[in-house]
Amino acid sequence: xxxxxxxxxxxxxxxxxxxxxxxxxxxxxxxYGKTPLFTHLDLEIKQGxxxxxxxxxxxxxxxxxxxxxxxxxxxxxFTSALGFDxxxxxxxxxxxxxxxxxxxxxxxxxxxxxLKMRSVFYPRFDNLMFAQYCKDFELDMQQNLNxxxxxxxxxxxxxxxxxxxxxxLFLDEPTNGLDIPSKRQFxxxxxxxxxxxxxxxxxxxxxxxxxxxxxxxxxxxxxxxIFNDTVDSxxxxxxxxxxxxxPQQDEKVVYKEKxxxxxxxxxxxxxxxxxxxxxxxxxxxxFNVVVExxxxxxxGMR
Amino acid sequence: xxxxxxxxxxxxxxxxxxxxxxxxxxxxxxxxxxxxRSFVSQYSQIAFGPATYASxxxxxxxxxxxxxxxxxxxxxxxxxxxxxxxxxxxxxxLEKFLAKGVLTAFAYPIAITVVFFLASVIIEPxxxxxxxxxxxxxxxxxxxxxxxxxxYWVWQSIFLLGATYFHKGHFLKTIxxxxxxxxALATLFLLFVKVxxxxxxxxxxxxxxxVFSFDSLLFKPASGVIGxxxxxxxxxxxxxxxxxxxxxxxxxxxxxxxxxxx
Numbered sequence: 227x228x229x230x231x232x233x234x235x236x237x238x239x240x241x242x243x244x245x246x247x248x249x250x251x252x253x254x255x256x257x258y259g260k261t262p263l264f265t266h267l268d269l270e271i272k273q274g275x276x277x278x279x280x281x282x283x284x285x286x287x288x289x290x291x292x293x294x295x296x297x298x299x300x301x302x303x304f305t306s307a308l309g310f311d312x313x314x315x316x317x318x319x320x321x322x323x324x325x326x327x328x329x330x331x332x333x334x335x336x337x338x339x340x341l342k343m344r345s346v347f348y349p350r351f352d353n354l355m356f357a358q359y360c361k362d363f364e365l366d367m368q369q370n371l372n373x374x375x376x377x378x379x380x381x382x383x384x385x386x387x388x389x390x391x392x393x394x395l396f397l398d399e400p401t402n403g404l405d406i407p408s409k410r411q412f413x414x415x416x417x418x419x420x421x422x423x424x425x426x427x428x429x430x431x432x433x434x435x436x437x438x439x440x441x442x443x444x445x446x447x448x449x450x451x452i453f454n455d456t457v458d459s460x461x462x463x464x465x466x467x468x469x470x471x472x473p474q475q476d477e478k479v480v481y482k483e484k485x486x487x488x489x490x491x492x493x494x495x496x497x498x499x500x501x502x503x504x505x506x507x508x509x510x511x512x513f514n515v516v517v518e519x520x521x522x523x524x525x526g527m528r
Numbered sequence: 529x530x531x532x533x534x535x536x537x538x539x540x541x542x543x544x545x546x547x548x549x550x551x552x553x554x555x556x557x558x559x560x561x562x563x564x565r566s567f568v569s570q571y572s573q574i575a576f577g578p579a580t581y582a583s584x585x586x587x588x589x590x591x592x593x594x595x596x597x598x599x600x601x602x603x604x605x606x607x608x609x610x611x612x613x614x615x616x617x618x619x620x621x622l623e624k625f626l627a628k629g630v631l632t633a634f635a636y637p638i639a640i641t642v643v644f645f646l647a648s649v650i651i652e653p654x655x656x657x658x659x660x661x662x663x664x665x666x667x668x669x670x671x672x673x674x675x676x677x678x679x680y681w682v683w684q685s686i687f688l689l690g691a692t693y694f695h696k697g698h699f700l701k702t703i704x705x706x707x708x709x710x711x712a713l714a715t716l717f718l719l720f721v722k723v724x725x726x727x728x729x730x731x732x733x734x735x736x737x738x739v740f741s742f743d744s745l746l747f748k749p750a751s752g753v754i755g756x757x758x759x760x761x762x763x764x765x766x767x768x769x770x771x772x773x774x775x776x777x778x779x780x781x782x783x784x785x786x787x788x789x790x
Contacts, residue, residue, distance in 0.1 A: 258787065297615050297786040317531065321618035329609050333542040343541045346534050347618045 248273045248394060248425050249294055254303035256286075256293060263289060264449045267303070271444075273393075274422045278440030279429040280513050285446040287429040288328070291396045294427075295325050308393060321348055324387035328399040332371040332379055340371055341386070350391035355419075359385035362415055363408065376403040384412065388419040397428045401435040413439050433509040443509070445516050452520040460512055464492050466505040481515040531619050535627035538617075551643050554588060558647045559654075566659040581648055581666035586676055588640055593680060597632040597687040598699035604628075605781065606695045608789040615784070625781040629774065633684045637677050641668045678766060685770035685777075692780040695790045 249271035256264040263286045271277060281287045292298040293305060296312030296319070305312055310319035332340065345351040360367060363381040371379065380403050387395055397416075401409050416426065417439060428440055445453035464480065470488040473479045481492040490505065492515050529537065540547075561580055568574070604614035604624075614624065648666035655661045667673075690702030 292786050295616060297612060299785050315615070315621060317618045317620055320616055323616065325612060325616050327609070327612045330612065331603075331607070331610050334545055335541065339541065343538055346529070347531075 245270075246273045247271065248308055250304070250306045251294070252304040254293065254305065255301045256289065256298070257301055262449065264300075267450055269444070269451050269454065271425060271427065273425050275442055276416065276420060276426040276428065276440050278433070278436055278443045278509070279427055279446065280431075280433065280443060280509075281446035282517070283431075286449065287446055288398055290446065291325065291398060291427065291429060295323055295396060296320075297325075322393040323396070324348075324390050324392040324394070325396045326380070326383050326387050326398060326400060328402060330379070330383070332374075332382075334370065334372045336370055337365065337367040337374075337382060340382075341367070344386070345390070348390040348392065352389050352391055355391075356385055356389035359388055359415060359419075362411055377405060377408060380404060381408060381412075384415070388415065391424075393424055395424065395426045397426065399430055399432070400428060401430065401432045409435050433513060437509060440509070443512070445513060447517050447520050453516045457507065457509070457512060460515070461507055463495060464507075464515075465495050466490065466492050466507045466511070468505060481511070481518060483511070483514070532623050532627060535617075535619055535623055536631065539627055539631055547639075550592070551639075554592075554640075554643055555647045555650075558584065558644070559651050562651050562655055563658075566655055566661055569661075570659060581644055581664075582670075582672070585640075585644055585666070585673070588644075589637060589676055589680055590683065592640065593632065593636050593684060594687045595699055596636060597684050598691045598702060600628045600632050600688075601691045601781070602696070602698060605692065605784050606788060606790055611784075611786065611789045615786075621782040622778065625778050629688060629777070632688065633681060637680055641673070644668070682766060682770050685773035689773040689777045689780075692777040692784075695788060 247270050249269065251267060251269040254264050254267040254269075255262070256267075267290075269290075279287050279290065289298060293300055294307050294312060296307075296315045299313050308319055308322050310316055312319065335343075341353075341356065345353070345356075360382070363385055365378060365382055365385065369378075371382075374382065380400065384397070384400060387397075401412060404412060413435070416428075420426065427444075428436060430436055430440075441458075442456045443453060444451055467490075468485070468488055469491055473482050473489055473491045473493075476491070476493065478493040478496070479491045480494065483490045490511070492507070492511065558580065561584065565580060603610035605611060617624065644666045645668060648664075652661075652663040652665060656663055686706070687699070687702050690705065691698045694701040
């Protein structure tokens with residue numbers, strides 16, 4: 227068993243070096259008790275991107291992140307994160323992953339004490355960078371952690387995660403609890419912290435908060451990844467348009483939504499529409515389109 | 529500082545406020561106890577004995593130590609929100625386990641001994657000034673304390689296993705399990721004795737009381753077959769049982785995952 231894993235690890239290291247993949251999941255099965263959540267799930271995450279992980283409530287977004295980070299063990303299948311088997315939770319892997327959960331308690335101590343206690347576990351932690359992020363987020367490092375609001379705690383951990391310079395950063399609903407200016411600051415800070423050798427996965431329901439930040443997108447539905455591609459891959463094939471007549475008869479329409487003044491439709495591009503950018507495709511619509519298509523056609527859009 | 533040292537530091541830093549409060553409470557209890565005894569001694573004309581520290585020490589060593597041990601994994605292994613940070617902390621499962629195990633098994637008894645000694649150093653002169661009592665400092669270098677440390681090591685290992693095995697109510701569930709195990713073993717022992725004695729003495733079997741304690745069983749000198757059994761008993765009790773509990777507890781830590789959180 228150990229040899230299999232080790233050989234798998236070696237193969238995967240090769241995969242990472244050639245395909246630029248940092249996470250690979252093959253044929254993953256996972257259940258909560260007798261209720262299956264994932265069956266034959268496959269996923270590949272490439273380095274240097276800010277992935278958006280979208281899905282309905284209970285679709286398994288947090289579970290997926292926990293499987294990748296070794297907090298949960300799959301019932302079957304093969305998982306690799308940065309060339310490691312996550313189930314082994316090796317320090318070399320853990321020091322390259324930072325996970326910001328949706329909810330978390332923090333110990334009763336000052337932020338400076340917390341920083342001193344925890345940053346030492348991350349070999350590439352940058353104190354100057356952390357100080358800058360704290361300044362951007364208007365955080366007082368002398369404040370006690372138990373006196374901070376949820377939003378302040380979240381910003382502190384986000385600043386910590388970004389300054390840790392880990393290769394993988396998992397953010398689970400990072401904008402929950404943030405005020406409006408902080409959401410903007412969040413987008414700016416994450417974008418500025420992004421480098422070619424880092425990969426972020428942001429799980430969220432608040433797609434409007436993530437507009438222009440996350441791309442590619444991963445969409446989870448019915449225990450499977452039904453979409454793992456860039457927004458461009460959709461806009462290359464489809465065009466968004468506002469029409470005034472009911473597009474019921476139009477076979478090229480894959481999605482329609484009643485709006486003020488008509489229908490917003492997404493239809494397949496015709497040859498005449500090459501180069502026509504159409505209406506901008508927002509993430510919320512894209513999500514709805516992909517999920518609706520997946521319900522109609524088994525396997526979804528890829 | 530190496531990674532294990534950093535983990536030890538994390539454990540101390542995260543619980544230092546609670547432990548400081550505990551140490552202060554302990555000091556106040558000792559002070560109050562000494563003062564009440566002094567009052568009673570003064571007004572009842574009964575001679576003042578030096579037994580306070582020695583009599584309270586086992587209570588704090590065992591009750592406090594076993595409760596702290598039981599709670600040592602509660603947040604990090606079984607709390608829905610608190611588990612994530614510990615699982616994702618860049619260290620091996622063995623290091624994380626040993627950091628908690630070493631602190632509760634070895635650092636706690638040493639710390640509580642130091643607190644008792646320091647408390648006696650502060651309290652005794654005050655008692656001398658207020659009531660004229662003789663100064664009797666807590667002496668940790670006695671055979672009795674050494675035996676208590678050895679027994680604590682055994683029981684701590686059992687509660688360490690309980691801390692990693694039970695998802696909640698660790699302390700009470702461990703006590704309950706020990707109670708059930710004790711009743712089961714006693715019943716088996718009784719049946720065994722009944723059967724053996726029936727074979728040897730037939731129906732003329734008479735019942736009699738056997739009174740023994742672990743102390744007399746393990747620590748009183750003996751020779752011959754009883755002495756050999758006593759050595760085997762000591763090895764099983766002080767070495768095999770704790771090691772079994774520690775190893776089993778470590779395996780529980782190694783296999784813990786998010787679904788274990790409650």
